[in-house]
Amino acid sequence: MHNLDDIDAKILHLLQQDATLKTRELSEKLNLSYTPVYERVRRLEKEGIIKKYVALVDREKVGKKLMAFCNIALKEHSKVMGEKFVKAVSAMGEVMECFNISGDYDFLLKVVVDDMSQYQQFLMQKLGSLENIGSTHSLFVMGEIKNSSALEMIPSKK
Known part of the structure; x- marks a missing residue:
């Protein structure tokens, strides 16, 4: 586990809200000079705390x-x-997303497709072609209440 101080936590919080923020904008929001903010962001990237920057696409609009x-x-x-x-x-x-889980099942997949027909194709043709599937159980999302990729950032206690 990495020890994150208050500034690291604030940087991560801001970038999770808007990954397009430039170092200059981050430094202004944090009331710090450019160089220390730049160095901290690069360190967070190098240590793998910041894995990558992505655009979140509204799945229904596509x-x-x-x-x-x-x-x-x-x-x-x-x-x-x-x-x-x-x-x-x-x-x-x-x-x-794919998770290795415990309990009655071994894996949990999050699957996104156009419609039920496409899901059936996925289930029968793609999953069905795998030799080691014992059983499947599908749960369908009726409404999305919360969907966030942002982690709550709390600085480490020293």
């Missing part, structure tokens, strides 16, 4: 109206079969 969570139980739990599954799912454009 026709991706159906979101589903798909639970998957594997037939076989060997390392080789698990790695094959992860590699295959990671290459599927419909899969936005």
Whole structure:
């Protein structure tokens, strides 16, 4: 775990709200000079705390109206079969997120597609073609209450 001071936490908070902020704008908002802010941002990037900068696209405005969570139980739990599954799912454009979970299922996929017909195609043709799928269980999103990628930033206690 990295120790984040108050300034690091503020930088991360501001960049999570607007990743297009330039160093000059950050320094003005933080009431600090340019160079220390620049160095801190570069350090946060180098340490992997800031992984990358992205544009968040409104999925519905680009026709991706159906979101589903798909639970998957594997037939076989060997390392080789698990790695094959992860590699295959990671290459599927419909899969936005994939989690290895505990409980009755082994994986949870967040899947985004145009409509139910496309989800059925995804399920039958893509997931159905994988040799190690034991069972699936789909949950369909009726309404999105909160969708955020921003982490709450609290400075480390010293």
